[in-house]
Each structure stands twice: as C-alpha cells, then as structure tokens.
Amino acid sequence: MSGRILVVDDIATNRLILRAKLSAAYFDVLLADCGEKALEVARAELPDMILLDVMMPDIDGYAVCRALKADPATAHIPVVMVTAANRQEERIRGLDAGADDFLNKPINDVTLFARVRNLMRVKMMFDELKLRETTSQELGLGEFMDPTGFDTDQEGSVLLAIKDQSRGQHWRDCIGSRFPFTVEIVRREAAVLEAAEREPPDAFIITQFLEDGDDGLRLVSTLRANPRTRQSAILLVVEDGRLETATKALDLGASDYICAPFDANEMAARLRSQMRRKKYSDRLRSNVRDSLRMAVIDPLTGLYNRRYATQHINRIVGRARESGLPYAVMMLDLDRFKSINDRYGHNAGDLVLKEFARRLQENLRGIDLVARLGGEEFLVALPDTPAQEAQIVAERLREVIDGRPVDIGNGQSVPVTVSIGVAFGTPQDRDPEAMIAHADRALYDSKAAGRNRVSYHADAA
Numbered sequence: 001m002s003g004r005i006l007v008v009d010d011i012a013t014n015r016l017i018l019r020a021k022l023s024a025a026y027f028d029v030l031l032a033d034c035g036e037k038a039l040e041v042a043r044a045e046l047p048d049m050i051l052l053d054v055m056m057p058d059i060d061g062y063a064v065c066r067a068l069k070a071d072p073a074t075a076h077i078p079v080v081m082v083t084a085a086n087r088q089e090e091r092i093r094g095l096d097a098g099a100d101d102f103l104n105k106p107i108n109d110v111t112l113f114a115r116v117r118n119l120m121r122v123k124m125m126f127d128e129l130k131l132r133e134t135t136s137q138e139l140g141l142g143e144f145m146d147p148t149g150f151d152t153d154q155e156g157s158v159l160l161a162i163k164d165q166s167r168g169q170h171w172r173d174c175i176g177s178r179f180p181f182t183v184e185i186v187r188r189e190a191a192v193l194e195a196a197e198r199e200p201p202d203a204f205i206i207t208q209f210l211e212d213g214d215d216g217l218r219l220v221s222t223l224r225a226n227p228r229t230r231q232s233a234i235l236l237v238v239e240d241g242r243l244e245t246a247t248k249a250l251d252l253g254a255s256d257y258i259c260a261p262f263d264a265n266e267m268a269a270r271l272r273s274q275m276r277r278k279k280y281s282d283r284l285r286s287n288v289r290d291s292l293r294m295a296v297i298d299p300l301t302g303l304y305n306r307r308y309a310t311q312h313i314n315r316i317v318g319r320a321r322e323s324g325l326p327y328a329v330m331m332l333d334l335d336r337f338k339s340i341n342d343r344y345g346h347n348a349g350d351l352v353l354k355e356f357a358r359r360l361q362e363n364l365r366g367i368d369l370v371a372r373l374g375g376e377e378f379l380v381a382l383p384d385t386p387a388q389e390a391q392i393v394a395e396r397l398r399e400v401i402d403g404r405p406v407d408i409g410n411g412q413s414v415p416v417t418v419s420i421g422v423a424f425g426t427p428q429d430r431d432p433e434a435m436i437a438h439a440d441r442a443l444y445d446s447k448a449a450g451r452n453r454v455s456y457h458a459d460a461a
C-alpha cells in the first residue's frame with residue numbers, strides 16, 4: 001500500500017526521522033515546518049494523510065486541524081496528531097478539532113504503521129466514492145456534496161457489545177445524554193451477529209472480552225468481512241491495556257479503538273468522529289446510486305430512458321441467440337399528442353404521459369422492457385415471445401389506451417389513442433438497431449393508415 005503523507009513538525013529532526021521511517025515503507029512524504037505551511041501544502045497537494053505536530057510556534061496543531069476539517073477540499077483527509085504528552089484532555093481537544101487519532105512521542109513504529117495502514121484504507125474507500133461522485137457530476141447527474149456539512153445532530157444507531165450489564169447501561173446513558181443515537185446492548189458474539197443481520201447499526205462498540213470467553217477482536221474481523229456490516233463504524237474497547245491489541249484491532253479492520261479505563265468524553269469524541277464519517281460515506285454512496293438511477297430512468301414516467309433501452313435491447317437480442325427463442329420489439333406513439341398539449345396545457349400532457357406509462361406497465365410482464373424514448377414515443381420489448389403472442393399483446397395495449405379517456409383533473413378527461421409498430425425478432429437477427437428501425441417503419445404504417453392501430457413489419461409473421 002502506498003500513498004502520500006504530509007508530515008508537519010517545527011523541529012527538523014522530528015520531520016527527518018518520520019520521513020525516513022515512512023519512506024522506508026514506500027510512502028511518499030511531504031514536509032511542512034509550521035502550521036501555515038501545513039495548510040498551504042495540504043490544500044495544494046491533497047495528501048492521503050497528515051501527521052500533525054501539536055506544539056508549533058505559529059498556529060498550533062488543533063487550529064490547523066480545525067481549519068483542514070472546515071475546508072471542503074481537505075475535510076476528508078485523515079489527521080493524526082503527534083503529541084508529547086499522553087493526556088486525555090489533549091486527546092479530547094484533538095478529537096473535537098476533528099483529528100482521527102494520536103501518536104505519542106517518541107513514536108512507536110508498530111503503532112504508527114498500524115494507524116497509517118488503517119487510515120489509508122479508509123481514505124482509499126472515500127477516494128473511490130468521491131471519484132464516482134465526480135463522474136456523476138461530470139455527467140450532470142448529481143450535486144457536489146460538502147463533507148463539512150455533516151454533524152451528529154442526526155440520528156444514528158449503535159450496537160454495544162459488552163459483558164458487564166451495568167457498565168453497559170452506564171455507557172448507554174453517557175451516549176444517550178450527548179447524541180440522539182439509539183443504543184442496543186448485547187453480551188455475546190452470536191447476539192451481535194444476529195442483531196447485525198436484522199439491521200446493521202451505524203456503529204459497533206465492542207469490548208475486547210465478551211460473555212463466555214467470546215473474543216472482541218475476532219468479532220471485529222468477522223464484522224469487517226461481512227458485506228452487511230462492512231460499511232459500519234467499528235470501535236474496539238481495549239481492556240488488557242496492551243498497545244498490541246489496539247494495533248491488531250486496526251489491522252483487522254476496526255475504525256478506531258478506545259483504551260480502558262473508560263472515559264465518557266473520549267468515547268463520545270471518538271464515536272462522534274466515526275459517526276460523522278459513516279454518515280458522510282452513506283450519503284456519498286446513496287448519491288452515486290441515485291445519480292446512476294437518474295441516468296437510466298425517465299423522471300416523469302419512472303420508465304427506463306433511451307440510453308437504458310438501447311443497452312437492454314442488445315441484451316435481449318444476445319439472449320435470443322443463446323436460447324433460440326423469438327422476441328418482439330414495439331414502437332408506440334401517442335396520436336395527436338401535440339394537440340393535447342396545445343388545447344389543455346403541458347400539465348395535462350404530462351398527466352396523459354404518466355397514465356399511458358402506467359397502463360403499459362400494468363399490461364405487460366415483469367420481464368418485458370418498457371421505455372420512454374422521448375416526447376410521446378415509447379418502446380416495448382418482449383423477450384421469449386412468439387409472433388402470435390406479441391400480436392395479442394400489441395392489440396391489448398392499443399385497446400387499454402383507446403378504451404378509457406385519461407383524467408386530467410378538474411373533472412375533465414381526454415380521449416387518447418396510440419399507434420403501434422411491431423417487429424418480430426428471431427434468434428438469427430443480430431442487429432438491435434435494425435429491429436428498432438423495423439418497428440419504427442411499422443409504426444409509420446400505422447400513422448399513415450389513420451392511427452389508433454397496430455402494424456407489423458412486412459418480412460415477418
């Protein structure tokens with residue numbers, strides 16, 4: 001794993017030692033000797049991670065961290081604060097400023113690399129999501145999402161795995177008094193997995209030693225590997241006081257760890273930071289999903305659009321070649337639609353299109369494709385369908401449109417009819433474009449022959 005790490009320290013020796021260690025592990029290292037410089041390099045170079053000294057002559061590490069986290073361009077870069085003193089107040093101050101973790105001077109190599117590897121993994125996941133989001137934006141499909149705009153005044157769910165029931169209650173009270181999160185308490189590994197199967201929580205807090213000798217570390221690794229819980233934050237509570245346990249937890253995929261003895265403020269600060277990251281990645285993920293959806297769905301009717309339909313017909317044609325079964329492609333066009341718009345207005349026109357789409361879907365099978373190609377033009381594809389059956393379907397579609405006028409509100413309704421052209425495909429047909437062109441030609445025949453009718457492509461049936 002490689003990546004670029006910005007090392008910030010006002011003392012040259014400290015910078016050089018860290019650079020030597022990180023370079024030896026094949027990381028690219030950038031250096032800054034003061035707070036101002038750190039902000040400048042971070043914004044210009046967008047490193048994958050920042051190791052940030054706390055005590056500096058110009059701006060201290062807390063202020064630098066706050067500034068980084070307030071800037072949408074740098075907010076997602078993980079920050080590890082490097083402190084001389086291992087004091088809880090300092091850790092909480094750093095976490096409040098948005099830091100991801102702390103390293104004490106002198107820096108222990110094992111801890112350093114465990115943390116670096118862990119944060120690099122998180123960073124890469126974010127980069128991947130950001131990349132997809134950027135692609136969606138470039139396609140004009142989504143809005144840029146500001147990573148600084150997330151806070152934990154929103155709801156969230158926490159699953160707390162802890163052996164001691166009364167300690168569990170106390171922790172739950174501590175979380176409940178600070179955040180609007182729901183907290184469920186369980187004592188065994190099996191209960192965690194069962195709860196996660198029902199509804200994966202946003203965050204797990206897992207103590208190292210569980211009921212009946214269940215092992216919290218093993219649970220971390222199981223949860224991280226499970227697709228249902230892979231996206232959740234996982235915090236391990238280290239109870240044996242060993243740094244190696246924390247290191248191992250990070251390597252197994254824990255998002256963070258908390259060292260016993262329990263401190264409510266520190267846990268709250270770590271939980272907040274993890275929850276913020278989880279919510280942000282959830283939003284990124286659903287943005288990408290929504291914009292992908294938008295890329296293939298017609299927003300007015302909820303039907304697939306032309307882009308999707310073209311791809312899908314390719315698949316239907318390919319599938320017919322393998323299965324040896326026939327299929328049919330239909331083009332449908334509402335008759336005199338322009339006069340509906342002109343006479344009743346565009347809102348009425350939209351209602352007609354929506355109702356038309358609804359009736360089509362209602363009268364077709366789940367495996368059939370229904371798409372709006374644009375305007376009042378629609379396409380239907382029927383896989384695994386012989387010509388005779390396709391003719392019945394086409395005639396039925398024409399009838400359900402002609403049969404009942406469309407309600408356009410205010411007690412008004414408009415009679416609507418549709419012209420349809422059908423092309424029959426055989427396993428020997430290889431060209432999806434030709435199929436569409438044939439159906440289109442038949443549609444033209446229906447229009448020319450007076451509308452409200454079904455025509456078939458000449459060389460078929």
Ligand SMILES: [Mg+2]
Nearest residue numbers: 010053055056
């Ligand atoms: Mg210093």
